[in-house]
Amino acid sequence: MSASNVAIAVRIRPESKIEREKKHPIIISRVSEDMLFFDPEPSSYHGANNVVAMVHGKQCPVNRRYKNLSFQFDSVLENATNKQVYQATAQKMLGPVFDGINATVFAYGATGAGKTFTMMGEPSQNIEGVMMLTMEEVFARIAASADTKRIKVVVSYIEIYNEQIHDLLAPPVKGKARVLDLREDPAKGMTIAGLSEETPEKLADVISIIARGTANRTQFSTAANQQSSRSHAVFQVRIEQCDRTAAITEPMLVSKLSLIDLAGSERACRTQNKGIRLIEGANINRSLLTLGSCINALCKPPTNGRRQYVPYRNSKLTRLLKDSLGGSCRTCMIANISPSGYNYQDTLNTLNYANRAKEIKTTATRNVVTVKHSAVEHQRIIKDLQLENMQLKNTIAELKAEVERLRAAPPVPLETKRVCMDETEVEEDADVSMFSHTSELKEDTPARGPMPAMRRPAGEQARPATVGGMMPSMSRNETPAMVVRASVGSVRPSTSVAMAPPTGSVAPKSAAGRGMRGDQEKLDARKRKLAEYLDRKKQAKKQAQNGGQPPRSARAAPMGENARPMSARTKNVRFTDNVKENATNRPAPVVSLNLKFDELTKIHSGLKPTRRVVPRRSGFQNA
Ligand SMILES: Nc1ncnc2c1ncn2[C@@H]1O[C@H](COP(=O)(O)OP(=O)(O)OP(=O)(O)O)[C@@H](O)[C@H]1O
Known part of the structure; x- marks a missing residue:
């Protein structure tokens, strides 16, 4: 059992077109690979009482107080590709996951800050997101240990929309997504009853699963984001590993990797949402507020030897993330921010959130379960092994024939x-x-x-x-x-x-x-x-x-x-x-x-x- 802090990576996305047009100053200054300044002091003044200063080549007023706050995280990424973000975050979780430890990677930030771009990429421009890059490596690792281990991958994909859990992989019934319930299992932790699961065998299967699920996800256009995610999306990968040598009972490592694209916190004045969009926004904010409260409680030291009460139950999102935040899990948060002063308050909120979350400690444990195979399961293992045996025999026969053919053939052409x-x-x-x-x-x-x-x-x-x-x-x-x-x-x-x-x-x-x-x-x-x-x-x-x-x-x-x-x-x-x-x-x-x-x-x-x-x-x- 090892205790570790929640790892925090901050990703600063490039200025959007609208931000450039509004000519707001840049309020983020990345000073090193793990440190940034929020709202830094202007570096040079133009004129004595002039109201302009230059920050990152942009004019900004000098007659106001600058916050000049410094933040330190595990990594601060600016002008980074999704691959670099992946390498700084999710890739580091894969070692523990293949060691039988649960892990969670979630993207957090205000609406339009770049969470979906980070997690899903931009398929129309062939830009892979953290989810796909993670799955690529999962399959690469499985292939590398295929000789010694039998590894099964099981995936599920859900969204939490208006405090309801929707199964994104189940076909909608009468145009509506299937609604599922959360259950707390003492042995398995938080589970979702009736969840559809799929067992992809290769990366191509995962690509189609994610595409199918994402197409079912609730996304609408708002004034803040052309394609705003109105729900939290959770893509879960269960990895079951056991040695190739089959036995009646055998230890099996079971770990769960959750890749989460949260909906963005939003202010109604910015999104100009009305009606159903406004209700969605309120629900998103409520669940994110609960997430903030849980993070706060988890950071506080115990009083009189008792741990702070953590209000996980106040939202579906925090119930689902219970293990990831306070349990036996490795957790990584990607805090997405915009560099523009246009999103001043949202960016500050995100940085404060991330700053608190980095204090949370989780205790990761290996999930080893002893699997007693049923007769049916055992028969399946025997069948698998027989099939593998037959394939190997065929390969040997082919190789032998090849050797004979080469022996019979004249020697290799000579040049000298x-x-x-x-x-x-x-x-x-x-x-x-x-x-x-x-x-x-x-x-x-x-x-x-x-x-x-x-x-x-x-x-x-x-x-x-x-x-x-x-x-x-x-x-x-x-x-x-x-x-x-x-x-x-x-x-x-x-x-x-x-x-x-x-x-x-x-x-x-x-x-x-x-x-x-x-x-x-x-x-x-x-x-x-x-x-x-x-x-x-x-x-x-x-x-x-x-x-x-x-x-x-x-x-x-x-x-x-x-x-x-x-x-x-x-x-x-x-x-x-x-x-x-x-x-x-x-x-x-x-x-x-x-x-x-x-x-x-x-x-x-x-x-x-x-x-x-x-x-x-x-x-x-x-x-
Ligand atoms: N690192 C980046 N590089 C280039 N463009 C980006 C980057 N991050 C985000 N964008 C662009 O910014 C816009 C908003 O990004 P995105 O939809 O990912 O935000 P979001 O945080 O998921 O918003 P919401 O919470 O509303 O869903 C998109 O058009 C996206 O292409």
Whole structure:
């Protein structure tokens, strides 16, 4: 149990059009985030006995006494958005509410001071009010703890109009709202008999509930406010939480959050109300007066050890707020005021009200109830759990299928790759150009298509790990260059050829792209040279077939001693995927690729014993 004062936030709304037109002085000066001056002394005078002074850039008479009253509250908000008001008030109540403590947030102030704007927002301008912002966070918190808790939200919406409680969520009967009764329950506190309750599951449900209820609320135009609320509106949210592990009896936290938009106190001379509006105004004032009396009584220290009598019963509003003001509840009051001298007396009354209310102490207690589930309730829990179980099973099955699909699918497209051919599996005497070898590989490798998985050749040293599929010396921005590395037999050193980016890759457009074109030209030159060389080789071969011996350089090197015999038509060539050899140095997966004998011989014959073309690594850069 913890005692805390009623938290007070004062919101100063901007001057209204009518206030600006009437050219009244500004009578509120906010000096810090928790302090303001009411009717401050003018800061500068113009002339000795002149009747003007400047306050906030406005003229005001100097021949009167200024109240110059200072007020301190929990927060004073000026030019603030509804979100900022929410963060300073209702948001702070949500922690206790989810801890099982009741809380109340109510907007208080004279008519036209901005209570409805604060609590409901301005739906026509997409401005959310404290109610909606609170509910947004309620659902966000529920979603965050969905794994461990079952949380149920129950809402109700009523208005107190002319001392009658109307159910705003029940359909009107013969055009009239359903009238409800207040009951005092020793266990539950103040309850409303026959109240309609709804259980929204998401924010969208709450939006429609609030819109439906607000449409039923009694609002009329007065001289003081175009759309004046003629009733106190109370939106209550009950939050029931229990652990997900269901038991026959289990502790449940039940807390209630009341969000209240009070009707504004009004003076008949200002509102110019007559007839029914005048009666409404009198009822509003009476209930607010009772609220003031209750606040006064709650602030007074006990006399002879006895607490002051608090006249809760004198109005429906104070009976309903009994828990919020003097019971086990956290309470926050948003006092709405206008900055204009046009509302001088109303603003002073509101500030005095708020100043007294901040003295009220409430003792918040957690509401833990032990719920013994009935057989029916227990069956419902079992059903819920079975449903959840089934959903989880379905999710697992879907995930398993996805894993299988991914396993079966070719590996992720590569941007940099190193291809190694096992030396023992390439035929010795094949004789096709190196150029055709490189182009074969290039054409067979789609830009973003499947890449054969590869394996490091036997006996070759582990290469440094690549990061993100790139060569160790490459920067992250380098365009993926394809590096083909091959070795044949023990006599052939490995050959590396830098190749163009895979077919279909996007051509870089930047300076890096120009560098890439430069490299492409060099590569093309190399290719041309290779083609020339290969032509010479072909010529030599033809010559040999015609009886003459081919030149020695054109002859393929002998196979290594450990070489396995070549199969009839196909051979396995294994590729090592450097992308897979990531920073963790995990071995790359191995996939065997069946190549036709012809292709294999082409590849093999394209390897040149001594020639080594070092790939230029900084040439290709991503655009
Ligand atoms: N912070 C604000 N920023 C901009 N406009 C505001 C602000 N507060 C109030 N207003 C405007 O002032 C007018 C009166 O506000 P609102 O209806 O909220 O007053 P109220 O205190 O609820 O009055 P009542 O008690 O008569 O219902 C409205 O037109 C509203 O849009």
